[in-house]
Amino acid sequence: MQLCLSRPTIRCKSMNMSAQTNTAAANPSPYDAIAAHFQNDMMEVNRLIIDHMDSSVPLVKQVATYLIAAGGKRIRPLLTIAFSDLAGSVNDNAYKLGAAVEFIHTATLLHDDVVDESAQRRGKASANQNFGNKTPILVGDFLFSRSFQLMVGTNNIEALRILSDAAAIIAEGEVLQLSVHGKLDIERDTHLKVLEGKTAALFAAACESGALVGDAGNETQQAARNFGLHMGLCFQIIDDLIDYNETKESSGKNQGDDFFEGKITLPVFIAYENGSDEEKTFWENVFRKETRDAEDFDKAYTLIQKHDALNKTYEIAKEYHASAQKQLSSFANSATNKMLQALLDFTLNRHF
Template identity: 50%
Template sequence: MDQRPPAEETALDRLTALVAGDLATVNEVILDRMQSPVELIPQLAGYIVASGGKRLRPVLTLACARLCGHDGSRAPMLAAAVEFIHTATLLHDDVVDESDLRRGQASANEIFGNKPSVLVGDFLFARSFQLMVQDGSLDVLRILSEASAVIAEGEVLQLAASNDTGTTEATYLQVIEAKTAALFGAACQVGAVVAGAPAEYEEAVRSFGVKLGMAFQLIDDVLDYSALQARLGKTIGDDFREGKLTLPVVLAFSGGDETERTFWRRTLEEQDIRGDDLDHAIALMRRHGALDATVERARLYAAQARAALDGFAPGTMRDTLRDVVDFCVDRDY
């Protein structure tokens, strides 16, 4: 049996190692700024912060700052702000989705309840803005505040489309660009801003982040119907049980006959899910090539992400960032 580590882990490990010193500072800032005399706040925040995430977004902030020539102390503070925004959205997402698992363990709302999870998410959003104000850059504040607003809009758009089999591919892509890709793009862009990079470099890393985020989310959509729980960190079919209209479902529904569409309406719109419905859903997706088509769309975004870095000189940081695109796309599916 082949025991070699997956190539995507190697790429992320390499990128993380390149910014290891700054990432240690990020972790110190996170631990410091999630403290509060209100005991439940650090208890709940600490639970989700320590729940096994790879810190991909703050790593991207640090890496893009280095790529653009920054070697100061601003990037770690803003990378911590990015992680607080991300963590706050996770807390809110799990409440909205009524999720009981996060990365393979009980979600914060399952342990602490919905109300504390929402309020601690609000606290972390506030902490992120305190870090931005401390940095003092109006450009940084503009970028991250706009991203935060877009994420919230994406959440509402997804809620409006939830359990709606009439959701189109265009609408779904709009949802994930807002919910996922916007923060990837902002995380990369603020790295260029703190480096004082020219506008064309700032736009290049922003575009890199957005396209990477799109590819990342599309592969997540596929993994929900095909990956082992140990690799994915959650059970297969969570999206299906929650009635989420992700791209594989949208494509399978649009390609299906009326009998198949009746099945999708019963399971997703009416939430009438029976014993072998998940297996049948996966079979329909494979029949219509919906999973493969979603992967191909992810690969197109990945190619655009790699191309966005073409204007930077070849080097370890640029090349490793391009390898991380493969980390996000070439996961088991």
């Protein structure tokens, strides 16, 4: 896949939503296909989510509902359900773990937005913009507690271990990200460790826990975990690539958002590693600044083009895609297996 390397337009007009909707209806995405296949199961997961958001403190439910009702694809609980089915059968424990996974994800979003001082989440003002910093942090803690209640409800200590380990990795990843913020001279493995905590750890736990309660053996349970881990890394790397390669019309996000927010992602690391001393000085200076402007972005994009950083980033994502793909051979060649393969391919080549 040769990536578009045309000179960027920094901000784009809003897309024609009716045209997009008609296209999507005619050509459902692999995500839409697997979501439709497990629609009834996901209704059970959503019922548990709604029930466990309830609180005697109205503000707790208000903040939790504010983010959860804002949308999101529920991809993580969907993976839990899919791997439960792939391993044997979907059951009540799979529903509980799917809801637990979504609560962990939502809690981390609430915490992340406070740490990152984010102004938006899912197309509207972030919870910290509406409720201040203290309340979202505490509601995030509440959702973590609810997730553990759901885990305990499975009476499966191994499921509790899998998801509690993931929660620890996520927290460690956030602290690691803070400790290396603005640093360009770190090892690439360190950056990938941040991505593991940011996205891949919960993908891995979602898949593994689903396989566990679906009655997978040890080898297939590990295969499910590896699938989620590598799919999660592929997902996040492509997300980093989209920030430089796509416009809002094709991806739903403004081009250069990560750059303007001072986030150093894989395309930047690659351009920096291959750059001259003068170019490295530019990168160091631009990420040392409090704010970056359109001229900075044009220069950054030119250097990313020069060192073919987008295609090199895509090649790394392809390696994780291939690693995830291999794991599916451990499971029967069922309809679910084929849908997961299509979803994995979509993750690599997505344009949200």
